Amino acid sequence: MENKTLSMENLPRVPKNTGWRLFIQTVIARAYPRLIGQQREKSWMFFDIFLPMMGVAAYVFVYRAIQAPEDYIGFVVVGGAMTAFWLNVLWSMSSQLYWEKEQGNLALFIIAPNSMMAILLGMALGGMVATTLRALAIMILGSLMFQVHYAVGSFGQLVMVFLLAMTALYGMGMMAASLFLLLSREAWHISNLAQEPVYLISGFYFPIKSFNFWVAAAASVIPLTLGLDAMRQLVFLSGPSLGFLSVPLEIGILVALCIVFLVGARYLLAYMERLAIREGRLTESRR
């Protein structure tokens, strides 16, 4: 009788990826739960659209109460849709490594033979795709409910601005995630703190031009500030007159922000990981 005892030697060898193949495999693996999770639990869509819509409606009614021009209603709808990205970067990118630490996954990420940069990129891509769907739904619903009229000047520039703003924003999220490696209980509070002040200084509900030039310039470090300003200039009739800088200049600055944040994320992540290992913070759990 043939001996069918299984031994490690008899098992088929699993092809092992290394280098850029492993990098891409990791990106896909980390993006996968974000995309599939959304499909499996569709109720998320309701809460992620319904809650921001209430905020959008409240600000729209404030503008109606003070008899603002109709374009301002559109500004609120576009800004309200973009809040989905800021919340995603804040809670599902920056503070994600803190949640992973809380649940005991962070140490596994570190000891696995993959790049942390690939994990963050996977989180960013998965989150970006899922959030884009939510933002689109908020925009469509808001536009229908409040009868917003758009006058798109250049689709090409609009797509470019959006993609650059997203790249820079998620690059910033990756950079912030590395800082959160060192945080514990305070991570939740810091994310919580960064919501309303950023809505304010990035002009989510009004044109950033309303601020003093230097305040608006400082706020431009957050990619959504210029991204929103440029998008409003490109989709509303009164947009160009209320824009902070010209669209081509804003595109140029967004390109620079993309480079700074992505390169910064790579170096900061490596540094923070070393620091967190040295200080023993990767597995701490201070509740």
Add this chain to the structure above:
Amino acid sequence: MTAISFPSNHSVQLSPAHTFLRSFRIAAWLGWQIESNWTDPFLFAIYSVIKPLASAAILVVMYSIITQGNFASPVFSYIYLGNAFYAYVGAIMTGMSWTIIDDREHYKTLKYMYIAPISVPVYLLGRGVAKFVVASISVLITLLFGVLFLQLKINLLEVNWGLFFLALVIGVLMLATMGLLLAGVNLLIAHHYGAYGEAVAGALYLFSGAIFPLEVLPAWLRPVGFIMPVTYWLELIRRSLVGSVADAFPTLSAVSNLQLLAILVGLTVIFALGSIFTFRWCESRARERGMLDMVTNY
């Protein structure tokens, strides 16, 4: 050899009032520690101030752009005061209900609360005290900012202090009962537990006329605002602080302060009874289903 003597084995019988006070006091202390001891006092003070001020500043900038800074208008007082005092809604109502999730999922101590000789609803009320204190600080600072920099016309000599404190106390009780109701619901929820509190708070923000008069809402949505106690509470607070605001908007101008108080008390009592009943029902369901020590990692 020295004998060790133990206290007599008689259990100490505490009166219900004593149990109430003890649960409340310890829960309030615990709540304050959780709220504040994650950082040093200076950073905590900054944290407590920045968020409400930024939230108010969004409305101030929106208003200022459209009206060219006409802060003397009663519309501004209406928006600013409504937004400032709305901080209590988020803090007390959402904060109390979140305590269930925090204790069950994060600290994993909810089951110990249930086996301890305390009253859980009173414990939840106590945990709300810290939220009330933090919200009070933010309301005070927001009002101070409005008076100092935005021509918010609050004349301390003209404020109807009696009405203000009466409305504030009833309002806080009303929010606590709503928080208890949500806490009961949270006992039975495994998914989206953060979203329910936010959804209720968001709906109240939208429909109670917190930052715009109810006339701005489509006519078919206005009745929603009229059944919410927060609508009457905010109106009373505005009237007590800046009497002229009431005359500027027709929403509740035909209703006297006394009538508003009566409506607020009536709705608060209805909510209180509903909350206690709902909490008890949810609690018994949670016991039956073994959900009090559930950890979902959601």
